Amino acid sequence: MINFIKSRRSCRNYQDKPVTKEQLNEIVECGLMAPSGMNTQEVKFCVISNSDVLNTLEELAGRPFFYKAPALIVVYSDPDNRYAAHDGSCAMSQMYLAAHALGLGSVWINQLKDFVLDPKFDDIMTQLNLKGKTIVGSLAVGYINGEPKERIIKENRVTYVD
Numbered sequence: 001m002i003n004f005i006k007s008r009r010s011c012r013n014y015q016d017k018p019v020t021k022e023q024l025n026e027i028v029e030c031g032l033m034a035p036s037g038m039n040t041q042e043v044k045f046c047v048i049s050n051s052d053v054l055n056t057l058e059e060l061a062g063r064p065f066f067y068k069a070p071a072l073i074v075v076y077s078d079p080d081n082r083y084a085a086h087d088g089s090c091a092m093s094q095m096y097l098a099a100h101a102l103g104l105g106s107v108w109i110n111q112l113k114d115f116v117l118d119p120k121f122d123d124i125m126t127q128l129n130l131k132g133k134t135i136v137g138s139l140a141v142g143y144i145n146g147e148p149k150e151r152i153i154k155e156n157r158v159t160y161v162d
């Protein structure tokens with residue numbers, strides 16, 4: 001398990017191959033089971049694998065901001081949830097690992113957080129029921145293409161008090 005966690009990497013290069021509903025359900029279930037402050041479980045998930053919707057998002061963004069992954073899992077909450085960032089990040093982390101366990105690649109995509117505030121995206125965000133929501137992040141998911149670059153871990157970030 002420890003080695004498994006250490007071997008997870010973000011993926012920014014995906015095969016042109018769909019992921020299945022079962023795979024996505026498994027990943028989201030791991031997000032649903034993430035810890036939440038006071039067990040409020042207020043973080044929600046929007047699983048997008050519809051290629052028309054994904055194409056619209058990419059066209060509006062003007063660039064392939066989710067690296068042409070075949071699915072995007074948006075983690076969001078109502079704006080009055082003070083634990084949104086914490087709970088959503090726990091869910092994102094568990095989903096990152098779930099994708100890894102299924103042999104899939106994934107990466108946190110931050111941009112939707114800003115797009116939801118941009119009037120250009122109003123129609124698509126309304127269609128996705130995300131208008132007015134706080135978006136914590138989204139996870140691009142798909143089959144990995146190629147190897148990630150070497151990971152470099154910065155030093156001197158841990159203090160031990162024995």
Ligand SMILES: Cc1cc2nc3c(=O)[nH]c(=O)nc-3n(C[C@H](O)[C@H](O)[C@H](O)COP(=O)(O)O)c2cc1C
Pocket residue numbers: 008009010011012107108109110111137148151
């Ligand atoms: C809060 C947060 C936001 C991130 N946003 C993006 C993003 O928008 N696009 C992207 O390619 N990677 C994004 N990442 C992934 C990081 O760049 C990545 O985790 C980091 O480079 C370390 O690489 P690793 O995940 O392979 O260990 C984000 C990660 C976090 C935790």
